[in-house]
Amino acid sequence: MDSSGHSPGPGHGHGHGHVTATGRHKGALTGTLVIALVTFAAQAIGAAVSGSLALLADAGHVLADSGGVALALLATILAARPPTGRRTFGWARAEILAAAVNGLVLAGIGVYVLLEGVRRLIEPSPVEPGGMALFALIGLVGNLIGVALLFRAREASLNMRGAFLEVVTDTLTSVGVLIAAAVIAVSGFLRADALVSVVIGLVILPRAVKLLGEAVNILLESAPAGVDLDEIRRHIREVDHVRDVHDLHVHTVTSGLPVLTAHIVVDTECFSDGHAPRILDELQHCLAGHFDVEHSTLQVEPAGHIEHEHPTHT
Secondary structure, three states: OEEOOOOOOOOOOOOOHHHHHHHOOHHHHHHHHHHHHHHHHHHHHHHHHHOOHHHHHHHHHHHHHHHHHHHHHHHHHHHOOOOOOOOOOOOOOHHHHHHHHHHHHHHHHHHHHHHHHHHHHHOOOOOOHHHHHHHHHHHHHHHHHHHHHHHOOOOOOHHHHHHHHHHHHHHHHHHHHHHHHHHHHHHOOOHHHHHHHHHHHHHHHHHHHHHHHHHHHHHOOOOOOOOOHHHHHHHHHOOOOEEEEEEEEEEEOOOOOEEEEEEEEEOHHHHOOOOHHHHHHHHHHHHHHHHOOOEEEEEEEEOOHHHHOOOOOO
16 A cells, blocks of 8 residues: 655645745845846955955855855745646755755865965065055945844844855854964065965865765755664554655755655554554654654555565665
8 A cells, every 4th residue: 555645734835834934034035136136246246356265265265155046045935836747746856956056166166276375475566555445345235234134034034044054154254364464564575465365265165075975965865964774673563553664865955855755564454453554643643743754755665575675676
């Protein structure tokens, strides 16, 4: 007997609770994204005018973080689109594809900034500290506005918290650029620009690697971080009348939407006494309550059925 339904009860959903929370703050995210893009444009122009690599690195950092905010917005839009016969999970996976692209761009920016920063440490390039400071200050003001917009909503969801932390990081890097500009103006130490650039590059690269790793794991349908399949098996086997579980798979469709499938072997009499549906309900309640997996597809079968299944069902 197959069932792809969900366990009944209040609060049931598809694991998109945090996306809904993000949707309630769409206005703050949109405002932050607009400000970030304006800040990026100003800092990119400032980098060209002043010759500052640190300002260019900060602009790249803001652009990459704008991608993170855009992803949070994308998640709310995609969550509202219903599934179709062709796309049974709707457009949810598009968020992960966008994250992978964002990670690649972020990695490219980080590598360039590091390499150019090291080159400028060896051979310092002329920097105009006045223009550098002016455009860094514009960036700082823009980032502070973004922090103010997201501050109240920062704990609403993982997406909102991530967007808030990204803007906070941008604020700190803008402060670093301002400090470098002040050092150059006072002492003429041009390597300050390169040093700050290298620090920003070192901030960017680990985030890029983490973002890419998370996106690739989801695209490869790896088990979500923190999910212990042995623990899930133990919980399933503890349910009355359950004799075994096999063909157990857990993966993530998109952020916050884990999906589980499994074959559940139960006592043969459960199919004649009507107990099988109650086992199914109990299992789905267990998966949702203990493991936050609310989207599960369970095949309930009698002992010996596995002998007729394809060898891949193990």
